[in-house]
Amino acid sequence: MSNQRLLEAAASYRDPLLGQTLAEAGAGIAAEGGNLRIEVGFPMAGYREEFIAALRRHVVAAVPGSSPSIEVVSDIQPHAVQKGLQPMPGVKNIIAVGSGKGGVGKSTVAVNLALALLAEGARTGILDADIYGPSQPIMLGTRERPTSPDGKRMHPVRALGLQAMSLGFLMGNDAQPAIWRGPMATQALSQLLSETIWEDLDYLVVDMPPGTGDIQLSLSQKVPVAGAVIVTTPQDIALLDARKGLEMFRKVGIPVLGIVENMSTHICSKCGHEEAIFGHGGGERLAGEGHTELLGSLPLDIRIREQADSGKPTVAADPDSALARRYRDIARLAAARLAHGGGAEAVFPTIEVADD
Numbered sequence: 063m064s065n066q067r068l069l070e071a072a073a074s075y076r077d078p079l080l081g082q083t084l085a086e087a088g089a090g091i092a093a094e095g096g097n098l099r100i101e102v103g104f105p106m107a108g109y110r111e112e113f114i115a116a117l118r119r120h121v122v123a124a125v126p127g128s129s130p131s132i133e134v135v136s137d138i139q140p141h142a143v144q145k146g147l148q149p150m151p152g153v154k155n156i157i158a159v160g161s162g163k164g165g166v167g168k169s170t171v172a173v174n175l176a177l178a179l180l181a182e183g184a185r186t187g188i189l190d191a192d193i194y195g196p197s198q199p200i201m202l203g204t205r206e207r208p209t210s211p212d213g214k215r216m217h218p219v220r221a222l223g224l225q226a227m228s229l230g231f232l233m234g235n236d237a238q239p240a241i242w243r244g245p246m247a248t249q250a251l252s253q254l255l256s257e258t259i260w261e262d263l264d265y266l267v268v269d270m271p272p273g274t275g276d277i278q279l280s281l282s283q284k285v286p287v288a289g290a291v292i293v294t295t296p297q298d299i300a301l302l303d304a305r306k307g308l309e310m311f312r313k314v315g316i317p318v319l320g321i322v323e324n325m326s327t328h329i330c331s332k333c334g335h336e337e338a339i340f341g342h343g344g345g346e347r348l349a350g351e352g353h354t355e356l357l358g359s360l361p362l363d364i365r366i367r368e369q370a371d372s373g374k375p376t377v378a379a380d381p382d383s384a385l386a387r388r389y390r391d392i393a394r395l396a397a398a399r400l401a402h403g404g405g406a407e408a409v410f411p412t413i414e415v416a417d418d
Contacts, residue, residue: 103401162303190228203373
């Protein structure tokens with residue numbers, strides 16, 4: 063069996079998740095002894111078997127008589143950040159989750175995306191950047207205070223498999239407000255980020271404050287972010303504000319990986335009827351106008367709220383549910399876009415040919 067023929071067949075496989083061929087995506091492809099090894103730059107625990115089965119069908123059809131074993135590995139690498147900034151120690155990639163306004167469920171989406179990346183096989187952390195209204199301690203179900211090895215730096219809190227940091231862990235009182243002006247809040251967040259001893263993270267999900275004001279702009283300019291995800295709801299007023307958030311990230315040189323449409327439909331807890339009470343297709347329109355893509359849509363479902371409020375968000379509380387699969391699909395797609403882009407520009411893959 064010719065390894066070269068296997069390589070050519072694998073390189074021409076167009077994966078529906080990547081939206082491009084493995085060659086265009088720049089995936090690493092190696093063949094030896096009639097078998098294939100594929101290297102991708104994103105976690106894919108929930109997609110690996112489907113990917114291997116589809117790739118094998120494609121290769122067997124292209125190379126009759128072949129029956130290769132296929133190994134797929136994820137090698138998550140650091141990606142470029144804003145000009146003038148350097149990636150943080152202990153963190154390969156920071157993904158900012160933002161919105162143009164509050165009330166769209168951004169924090170719930172952020173923590174479930176972090177848990178979804180973890181479930182897909184990535185070492186993941188979450189930073190609660192909402193200084194004025196930190197909610198991640200409640201969603202993660204812990205009030206543990208960070209420990210310090212030297213009185214200057216802090217270990218992240220461990221919760222549900224994530225490394226986590228929030229001002230809420232330090233304040234210890236939900237009723238205690240953070241009454242700070244913008245520069246103080248920005249400095250507090252910079253300290254939370256830089257003085258936490260993050261441990262070998264593939265992704266740090268940052269739950270950004272809502273809006274596009276001075277704090278958000280300062281953070282976007284000072285935090286080395288590899289990519290951003292915008293959360294919106296379908297109605298026009300939310301889309302207007304989400305568009306501002308999208309443009310803010312782009313103006314400071316942060317790639318927008320895509321749009322998440324939250325509360326896309328309402329699911330009745332009594333009868334299961336699904337209805338688009340906030341309108342239909344808004345996230346898709348925003349993605350088209352913003353030259354990005356819709357990563358996925360999430361319903362307004364009472365289980366999502368109940369699970370987050372109980373300290374065990376959906377992906378952790380019910381990992382085999384349809385809702386958890388939606389979050390994992392969105393997280394996987396965002397990570398794939400960060401690693402391989404959308405196929406607009408082909409990257410020549412790494413190819414190794416071994417003698418038969």
